[in-house]
Amino acid sequence: MLVLGLETSCDETAVGIVSNGGGQRILANIVASQLEEHRPYGGVVPEIAARAHLDYIDDLLRQALDVAGIQLKDLSGIAATCGPGLIGGVMVGAMMGKAIAAVRNLPFMAVNHLEAHALTARLSNDVAFPYLLLLVSGGHCQLLLVRGVGDYRRLGTTIDDAVGECFDKSAKLLGLGYPGGPMLEHAARQGDAKAFPLPRPMLGREGCDFSFSGLKTAVRQLVAAHPDLAPAFTADAAASLQAAIADILYDRTRNALQILSDENQKVTALVVAGGVAANLAIRTKLTELTASHHLSFIAPPMELCTDNGVMVAWAGLERLKLGLTDGLDFASRPRWPLDETIIPSPSRGGLGRGA
Ligand code: KG4
Ligand code: ZN
Secondary structure, X not given: OEEEEEEOOOOEEEEEEEEOOOOOOEEEEEEEEOHHHHHHHOOOOHHHHHHHHHHHHHHHHHHHHHHHOOOHHHOOEEEEEEEOOOHHHHHHHHHHHHHHHHHHOOOEEEEEHHHHXXXXXXXXXXXXXXXXXXXXXXXXXXXXXXXEOOEEEEEEEEOOOOHHHHHHHHHHHOOOOOOHHHHHHHHHOOOOOOOOOOOOOOOOOOOOOEOOHHHHHHHHHHHHHOOOOOHHHHHHHHHHHHHHHHHHXXXXXXXXXXXXXHOOOOOOEEEEEXXXXXXXXXXXXXXXXXXXXXXXXXXXXXXXXXXXXXXXXXXXXXXXXXXXXXXXXXXOOOOOOOOOOOOOOHHHOOOOOOO
16 A cells, blocks of 8 residues: 655645555655745744645655656555645645545545644554553644544643744743744753743642743743843853743643543553654653653654655555545645544634644
């Protein structure tokens, strides 16, 4: 089985091709980042993103087929992210996927971007269901029990900002540039994590929800008191913020494990996904947590943690195997929670990317 996946829901245009045969499963993983297009604005501009996806996607598709050494006629199905995300961009990939499926008469799989992140560890590490997933990216911060393909229970989510947003906005305040997460981690290496006692919202509270907006406000106040942004200050602030975020993620994930254990719900592993999973301080903290619970800690390779087409192709392949295909009239969705039983939090309004 060979499936092609298209990802255009944020600022990466990506095409992946995967196979479920023995041996090499990833046949192509082509990603074009739009970092330079958005850098002058210090964040992703939806209209610019949508236009850039249109400009890049034809060429990326050709490259992916070349790298995989296949033609469209060799494919078993086409998958495209159909939400949640910036809808102008989502529609570029969804329309292209549907067009190929129509012309080649192939099954089409409308993939939920969060499901693509959620199932990646099954491609990279063969993780068995059920597992606990901590999804930490620029648009999301969620704890999910992954019970099967299309079968998710959300244990917690952010009630305000996503964790990557907190990294990015704080990095901007600290003058560290864009994208903020990696720059902030780099600056933190020279700093003292105990220099500034930043708040840890939700720490010690019941449940598994997250909150980051108070932390961002605290960084703003810290910067106001140190307007010259001396390198030593910036490094200390970055280290203090990173430690606060790692503590929050640790505490919330520990609660999720406790809830599952109280319910006698076994899990095979803790899996992390999303761009923030690249952060070493966070990985270290979560490794401590899983070690104390005698649980495996699984982080897919970095190139599969950040947005890519392979994860979409893989989610499509898992769905195709189960006969879960979609009609070409599937409407793309800017918001699309994985756990459909959840009532959206009013504080996230219509602005979130699907949490
Ligand atoms: O998963 P991703 O590539 O795209 C989204 O779906 O959002 O995640 C991007 C986010 C950004 O907020 C970026 O700053 C953050 O992941 N990030 C990091 C690191 N690398 C990327 N945050 C903290 N430390 C890092 N090393
Ligand atoms: Zn993502």
